[in-house]
Amino acid sequence: MESIFTVDALIGFVTLLVMEVVLGIDNVVFISILAGKLPADQAVRARNIGLMIALGTRILLLLTISWIIGLTALLFTVAGIQISGRDLILIGGGIFLIAKATREIHERLEGETGHASAKVPPSFRAVVVQIVLLDIVFSLDSVITAVGMVDEIFIMIAAVVVAIGIMLVSAGAISDFVNNHPTVKMLALSFLLLIGFTLVLEGFQQHVPKGYIYAAIAFSIFVEILNLRARGRKAEPPVELHQPYAPPEASK
Numbered sequence: 001m002e003s004i005f006t007v008d009a010l011i012g013f014v015t016l017l018v019m020e021v022v023l024g025i026d027n028v029v030f031i032s033i034l035a036g037k038l039p040a041d042q043a044v045r046a047r048n049i050g051l052m053i054a055l056g057t058r059i060l061l062l063l064t065i066s067w068i069i070g071l072t073a074l075l076f077t078v079a080g081i082q083i084s085g086r087d088l089i090l091i092g093g094g095i096f097l098i099a100k101a102t103r104e105i106h107e108r109l110e111g112e113t114g115h116a117s118a119k120v121p122p123s124f125r126a127v128v129v130q131i132v133l134l135d136i137v138f139s140l141d142s143v144i145t146a147v148g149m150v151d152e153i154f155i156m157i158a159a160v161v162v163a164i165g166i167m168l169v170s171a172g173a174i175s176d177f178v179n180n181h182p183t184v185k186m187l188a189l190s191f192l193l194l195i196g197f198t199l200v201l202e203g204f205q206q207h208v209p210k211g212y213i214y215a216a217i218a219f220s221i222f223v224e225i226l227n228l229r230a231r232g233r234k235a236e237p238p239v240e241l242h243q244p245y246a247p248p249e250a251s252k
Contacts, residue, residue: 058139061143075088087204090199096196
């Protein structure tokens with residue numbers, strides 16, 4: 001428990017919390033858009049089910065992956081590097097984050113708005129199934145990010161729970177901020193590339209101190225704050241990001 005109440009742990013918690021909120025707000029927005037296809041009474045049920053599944057899936061995956069990462073028994077050797085179950089999870093997770101972030105950046109800048117939500121038929125079962133599938137994808141994203149940034153499972157779970165709570169209370173305000181400042185979203189996705197690369201390095205026995213990751217992220221955020229202040233309050237964002245899941249009118 002002593003390792004939880006340290007300056008490094010607090011920095012890790014705050015950094016992870018910010019990442020979870022910025023990256024996870026899409027999950028809440030997508031759930032709301034999909035649930036909006038249903039009648040009002042069913043929409044509330046679908047949205048609540050989706051958010052509870054999102055929280056439960058994240059915690060379950062955190063516990064599972066943290067247990068697997070504890071498996072250090074040698075499986076095989078590649079180019080003189082001993083690979084264990086933990087290493088495979090780190091390498092696979094890192095590759096997943098790099099691929100996911102690259103695809104997200106492409107979809108946001110050159111994708112077609114509303115192409116994903118248009119494929120979901122407006123029935124309660126279809127919407128809930130799509131929400132569950134989305135939750136699994138977003139949970140993997142969230143959990144692997146947590147594993148790449150923090151060592152303590154308690155801090156990971158606390159950051160995820162608090163992030164979902166914040167998103168429930170202020171999803172609209174956070175979504176508006178991210179939409180009005182697209183560079184914030186792109187910056188968060190670039191952090192995923194950084195974290196994914198460090199996970200791959202960790203999997204190949206090349207340890208990267210978490211402090212380096214925190215320092216890089218903190219410096220980037222500081223520069224972005226200066227950029228936002230320099231830009232001032234303008235009515236329209238300089239770049240409009242495409243949204244894979246969007247209301248029908250937005251995709252026209």
